[in-house]
Amino acid sequence: MTRPLRDAPQFYLTSPTPCPYLPGREERKVFTHLVGARARDLNDVLSQGGFRRSQSIAYRPACETCRACISVRIVVADFRPSRTFRKILSHNSDLIGEALPPQPRSEHYSLFRGYLDDRHPDGGMATMSALDFAMMVEDTHVETSLIEYRRRSPDSGFTGRGQGDLFAFALTDRLSDGLSMVYSVYDPALEARSLGTFMVLEHVERARKLGLPYVYLGYWVEGSPKMAYKARFLPQERLMPQGWERVG
Template sequence: MTIHSQTPQFFLTSPSPCPYLAGQFERKVFTHLIGDRAPDLLDLLTQGGFRRSQNIAYRPACERCRACVSVRILVREFQPTRSMRRVWLRNGDLVGRIGDPEPSSEQYSLFRRYLDSRHAMGGMSEMSVLDYAMMVEDSQVDTRLVRYLRRGPDSRFSERSDGSLVGAALTDVMNDGLSMVYSFFDPDESERSLGTYMILDHIERARKMGLPYVYLGYWVKDSPKMNYKIRYQPQEHLTPKGWERYEEG
């Protein structure tokens, strides 16, 4: 008898209140990303609408709702809007450093301030420094941490001259794109539009790496907190027929 120990097993969560639509309940189907096959499995599952959280891949499996739509940006065709170009120029004093996913006290301090300001009642609001470290480090796929720092006088020559941290993005590198797992930034720097800037930076990084997509996770049409994702055109949405091109207007 052959035992397929590498075959992933899928599980279904119990219903819980939906974080995006009032009065709705969500369920998720999930599996574990472990072993040598984890990177290939993540590639396959991401193309099927899954997201990663530590060593778990999950996607919505709600009984009466299909509002969550997986979104990916078409990197080669993307052209920034005028307002996006202004955001890019406004953050010209920042430098992005991509490296191994290694947590630090400076990161956690910024992460904590971001949660307290933007998501005080969210599911991550009680995360401790150890929880943050696990979120960053606990991955068996190709995960990077992009740190956004104020540009020091000699930043072009040495990372040691970089200034303070203003944002960070935990990002998976896959065969067909970059998947933005989680990002956070300084809530006191709202005039910078750092969330927009980090997505623009990931599009440019994917372009230089020859990757066709940037995966943004789920878009919910009737959720104001998700509206920003639709701005990055053109993009593709995962439908029952597969990935289909979507352009507004």
């Protein structure tokens, strides 16, 4: 009897559940575990193939009758902020992002809780406790950062750190070819700042400085208001059946 390779990933298929993006449809996902010494390399390969990470799980949609979820990544070298994007960058020029180890604190959970209660009160994360949140941040076997956004201080140019209240944060993986924005949170009371868009723009500049060609945004779903914003970041590549195709 042939034994499977010990380090070969095993893939599993979930049962159908209601689709969170398109009403009246069901979703299924294929997933595998990201653990052990090869987790980082596996996350790289799977991300390039359209998978996303959640804690120590990599998953992608595997719906039987729908292919609406499309992986998108921004082409960093050719990205130029539009007039609207430049205004958002200017409006948030008093903020600075600092990459920290994935170690959650009470202020992170407080911001996360307020964000969910305001923006996604009926979503799948609505009942997450502080312990659940800590596991979401800490349970990783790949290179992950918690990028905080606070006001600039006179020393920020030297330290790279902000000060004062936490405005937003992003849980971000570093891949061999880009940055993958796993989850982003911001203070919903600061809607005028467009902090969600600002964090994406800041990640593009962060990737540019690191010499990385892409910023992975996850899935864009045409017809889903929740995902419509992702189509604004052009040029981008979308993963189609024949491979990554450039748009814009």
